Amino acid sequence: MASNYKSREERRRQQQAGKSKKKKRTKAGTIFKRIFLTVFFLGLACFLSGIGLFAYYASSAPKLDDALLIDPVSSELYDKDGELFTVLAIENRDYIEYDQIPKLLEDAVLATEDSRFYKHNGLDIIRFAGAVLANITRGYGSEGASTLTQQVIKNSFLDPEKTLKRKAQEAWLAFQLERKYTKEEIFEMYVNKILMSGNIYGMETAAKYFYGRELKDLELHEIAQIAGMPQSPNRYNPFKNPENAEKRRNIVLSLMYKHKKITKEEMEKAKQIPVEQTLLSEDQRKGTPYKYDSFVDHVIHEVEKSGKYNVYSDGLKIYTTLDQNAQQYTEEMLNSNEIVAFPDDEFQAGIALIETGTGEIRALGGGRNQEVKRGFNYATDLKSRQLGSTVKPLLDYGPAIEHLKWSTGQRIVDEPYTYSDGTKINNHDNKSQGPMSIREALYKSRNIPALKAFQEVGPEKAKDFAANIGIHFKNMYESYSIGGGEGASPLELAGAYAAFGNNGIYTEPHAVVKIVLRDGETEIKTAPEAKSAMKDYTAYMVTDMLKDVLTKGTGKTANVPGLHIAGKTGTTNYTTKEKKEYNIQNGDVPDSWFAGYNTNYTAAIWTGYDKKATPIKSKDQKIAQQLFKNLFSHISQNIETRDFKMPKSVVEVPIEIGTDPPKKPSDYTPKDRISTELFVKGTEPTAVSETFETLEAPSNVTATFDEEREEITLEWSHPDEGDIEFEVSGTVDGTELPEIGRTSDTSIVFTSIERGSTYTFTVAAIDGDMQSDPASTSITIPLIEDDEGEEETDDETIEVPEGPPITRPEDEEEQNTGNDNEGNNGDQEDGSSNIEDTPSGETENNE
Incomplete structure (x- = not known):
């Protein structure tokens, strides 16, 4: 019984143990199955999500626009006579068609960039898988898998940033491109679109740029160099990085051998040639300077300022104000020493020439010896340098005539003086010349009379007057009256002076008059409207005073015999601190200006050095005037230059010098004490001077x-x-x-x-x-x-009876009814002669 019991007990235990093992095996299998299913469904979800994301990105891709597959359309620039003078394009590109592309270049490109180009439909799955693995193991973006088709898409429609969105769109559009165009057409697009270095686009362009020859004339080692550059154009530029370029070239040669495009012997021979051996030399690749760069630069600025057009790609016809004759002469003056002798190559100048009546820019001299395209333009960008005494008509005498109706004979005293805060102000010669007319004060460029005129009219009216003619000051201090403080460009200064020569009408200087869009029919007028900036009497009276600057004042060097010209000189000063810091000698200045005009043209010229610490020596301070004289002499040939016409609002009246307020001369006023001055009509003097009373004759x-x-x-x-x-x-x-x-x-x-x-x-x-x-x-x-x-004879004397x-x-008696009094030295009542020595070569003080 006991034995049977144990057997049954053992069997029961064994059965229970078997059931337990079975349960364990069943539970382990279930867990594995669950894990597998979970991973499968997660993978499926990710796959479906990826497809969805790809579909989403692809749906937001730009349309396959045929126009964008073609190179951007260049814009054409025409001069004032409607003659084409240059074409603008963002890229330096020479186009080559597929049947002209050397087979050797095609072999090199495909061996390097896309060996299965003729087998895929825009996306190379094998290469893509390898790239994915590399990106997983080495980080996203470590290796690309773009086919030539994808590169064409990227260069035509997408930005270069590596993102999943861009890659998805790129793949989708590449597939569409393959369906629409043949492989040969796509390869042609690639060869012409690819960036080769800087602004060099296309392999035909690169061949001419680096070797001075067309693609069909290049040797194997040169072809390999061209084919290998697109991966990193600047890094493999043979001019700048010959070592990197040679390594890349040799990789291309090895790939060509690997894909059985060349023999091993050809590969080894090509590798032995130094990369610099057949490149163009530095002198050979300088080429022709960009035509009229300073002027074209401003045209681009004006068009881009509207924010509507791209001059490089929109295919515009831009009608400009350029006078090619004036522009060529301006550049010839600046870039040689044949017309004007410059002290050294670092000496700079900016020239702006406009038409007085319209504000149209005829020429721009942006600087001397400039090599950088679209670099600093001294004619338009120079705004940090003070204007010196060229500002006196703008802030002092112009506003005084406009608002106070001063005559050109208005008396003002040149005497020791201070600013309102007690700071002393000096003339350029540190002397005073006593009472004088504002005409004399202006052509002699006296600082103290200029400040007094500014104070009389007030800073706000002076600031507004300047703003009306295009010179905008943020602030206005008394020191500005003689050229201190903020500056303006030569172009802005020319626009301001042109208003004086155009009866007070101001037109903003401009280089573009109209733009015709790509359709050939839509025409956009761009010229600014003219506006009345000052009274015509102000313009004429300032002009008449400024004419004296060139005949008996500080601007004699700028005068052109036979031409009616008005103008003003200007120099600036170093501060006491700057003199010590830069070791400046007496008489040296940082800036020298001249602005002048006639009824046809207006020009403003700045000269100096790029670094203010380098001074202009005394002997070079009249170069601005020399440039002006030569330019106006040249452009005025064979054209009529009328004198300025006096408006009906102005009257010309003789006055007796020294009278204050001005009075008419009496019948007894000596001729050398009479001057003819201009008055606003209705303000002319009626009283006759009694200084010279009647004195009875003997x-x-x-x-x-x-x-x-x-x-x-x-x-x-x-x-x-x-x-x-x-x-x-x-x-x-x-x-x-x-x-x-x-x-x-x-x-x-x-x-x-x-x-x-x-x-x-x-x-x-x-x-x-x-x-x-x-x-x-x-x-x-x-x-x-x-x-x-x-x-009486010679040998004896005979007395004659007295009669x-x-x-x-x-x-x-014979009466001399005129006033030509011999011996009269013309001294004025204050004891000073009215015949003054005219300043010559004096430096104006603007402090």
């Missing part, structure tokens, strides 16, 4: 000959007493006697008399600044006769 002027003493006694009378003096002069037989001078007596004796001669004497009364009309008399001295009435003196009564 009377009873007689000349008596004393036979015995052989002398003539000249006598006269005058009613006035006091400090009256008499100016006496005479002639003998028409020949002027030695200077006799002045006397306070009413008689004078003349000895050493010549017989048979006629003496004429003139006497004028002098009282201070007043001088009377002259009174005259004549006497003829008789010859000595002998007893028989014979005339009555020969005189002419006052009412028969």
Whole structure:
């Protein structure tokens, strides 16, 4: 019983143990199955998600636009006469068709970039799988799998950033491209679109750029170099990185051998050739400078400023204001020493030439010896340099005439002076010249009168006046009145000065007048509208004063004989701190300007050095004037240049110098004390000066000959007493006697008399600044006769009986009714002569 029991118990245990093992095996299998299913469904989900994401990205891809597969359409630029002078394109590209592409180049490109090009449909699955593995093991973006088709898509439609979105769109569009175009057409697109370095696009362009030959003329080692560059164009540029370029070339040669495009012998031979051996030399690759770069640069700026057009790709016809003759001459002046001698190659200049009446830019000189395309343009970009005294018509005298109706004869005192805060202001010569007209103050470029004019009109009105003619100051301080503070470009300054020459009408300087879009029909007018910026009397009166700058002021060097020109010089100064820091010598300046105009053209010219620390020496400070003179002489040939026409709002009136307010001269005002000045109509003087009152002429002027003493006694009378003096002069037989001078007596004796001669004497009364009309008399001295009435001979003297003196009564005297008073030195009442030495080569002080 016990034995049976144990057996049953054992069997039960065994059965239970078997069931337990079975349960364990079943549970383990279930877990594995669950894991497998989970991974499968997760993978499926990811796969489906990937397909969905791909579909989503693909749906947002741009359309396959045929126009974008073609190279961007260049824009054409035409000059003022409608003549095409340049074509603008963002890329330097020479197009080559498939049947002209060398088979050797195709073999090199396909061996390097896409060996299964003719077998896939836009996406190389085998290469793609290898790239995926590389990206997993080495990080996303470590290796690409783009086919030539994908590269064409990327270069035509997509940005170069490596993202899943871009790759999805690229693959989708590549598939579509393969369906629409043949392999040969796609290969042609690739060869012409691919970036080769810098702005060099296309392999035909690269062949000419690096080797000076077409693709069909290149050797194997050169073909391999061209084919290998697209992977990293700048890194493999043989000009800049010959070592990297040679390594890349040799890889291409090895790949060509691997794919059986060349033999091993050909590969080894090509590898032995140094990469620099057949490249163009530095001199050979300089090429022709970009035509009219400074002007074209501004055209691009104007078109881009609208924000609507791309000059490089929109196929625009841009009609400009360029005068090719003026532009060529401007560039010739700046880039040689044949017209103007420059001190060195670092000396810079910016020139802006516009048409006075329209504001159209005729030429721009953006600098000297410039090699960088679209670099700094000294004609348009220079705004950090002070304007010097060229600002005086803009902030001082122009506003004073406009708002205060000053005449050109308005008196102003040049005297020791300070700014409102007590800071001392100096003239360029550190001297004062006393009372003078604003005309004289302007052509002599005196600083103190300029500041006084600015103070009279006020900073706000001065600022507004300048803004109306295109010169915008953020701030306005008294130092700006003589050229301190903020600056402006030569082009802006030319626009401002042109308004003076155009009766006060301002037109913003511009280089583009119209744009015709790619359709050939849509025409966009771009020229700015003209506006009235000042009264016509202001424009004309400032112009008339500025004409004197070129004839008797600081701008004589700029004058062109025979042309009616107005203009203004300008130089700037170093501060005391800068003089010490830069070791500046006395007379050196950082900037020298000249702005001038006639009825046809206006030009503004800046000269100096790029670095302010390098000064302009005294001998070079007139180069701006020399450039102006040569430019205006050249462009004015064979054209009529009219003088400026005085408007009806201006009257021309003679005034007596020194009167304040201005007065008309009296009948007795000496001619050298009279100047003709301009007045706003209705403000001209009516009062007559009494400075020079009537002074009665001497009377009873007689000349008596004393036979015995052989002398003539000249006598006269005058009613006035006091400090009256008499100016006496005479002639003998028409020949002027030695200077006799002045006397306070009413008689004078003349000895050493010549017989048979006629003496004429003139006497004028002098009282201070007043001088009377002259009174005259004549006497003829008789010859000595002998007893028989014979005339005196050389060998004996015969006495002649005394006869009555020969005189002419006052009412028969020869009267000099003019005001040509001999001996009058023209001194003004204050004792200073009105004939001043004109400044020459003086440096204007703008501090």
